[in-house]
Amino acid sequence: MKFLVCILFLGLAAAGIVEVEDCGSSAEIVSLEFDGCDEKPCSVYHGTHATGRINLKANSPTNTLTCKLAGVVGVIELPFNGCPSDACASMTSGDCPVEAGETLVYELDFEILDLYPTIEVTAKWRLLDDNGDDFMCFLLPIVIKD
Incomplete structure (x- = not known):
């Protein structure tokens, strides 16, 4: 039993639960x-993948979810092609079509390419519903490091 408690604790430490806007x-x-993040801004490193899980509860139905990712620097929002467009394929719990009241777990995975500048930026991660509205939208400060 102690072994299982230790494994659970280590798993929670490796995958930091962070507050998002x-x-x-x-x-x-x-x-x-957000894996490896225990304080904001979350550090991500060139040549790796930023990964994690977001737990959601649907308040409305949708047949599809489309992922959009952007970096916000000051007032400038720069789109990234970093997340697979079909967000339904990245669900590890729940599925599409999404029903109101359904609990979903969406797996985050974004490659930090070497061509990205070393910079502090706010990640804006969105999942759009059938109408192009924000089913999910959150902001998370990150810093890209070598």
């Missing part, structure tokens, strides 16, 4: 686990 989600953001 909701930027207009229709779904409820229950929690975000």
Whole structure:
């Protein structure tokens, strides 16, 4: 039993649960686990993948979810092609079509390419519903490092 408790504790330490700023989600953001992050800004490194899980509760139905990712620097929002467009394929719990009241777990995975500048930026991660509205939208400060 002690072994299982230790494994669980180590898993939670490796996947830091971080608070995010909701930027207009229709779904409820229950929690975000961002691997390797225990304080903001979260550090991500060139040549690696930023990964984690977001737990959501749907407040409205949708047949599809489309991922959009941007970096916000000051007032400038720069789109990234870093997340697979079909967000339904990245669900490890729940599926599409999404029903109101359904609990979802979306796996985050974004490659930090060497061509990205070493910079502090706010990641804006969105999942769009059938109408192009924000099913999920959150802001998370990150710093890209070598």
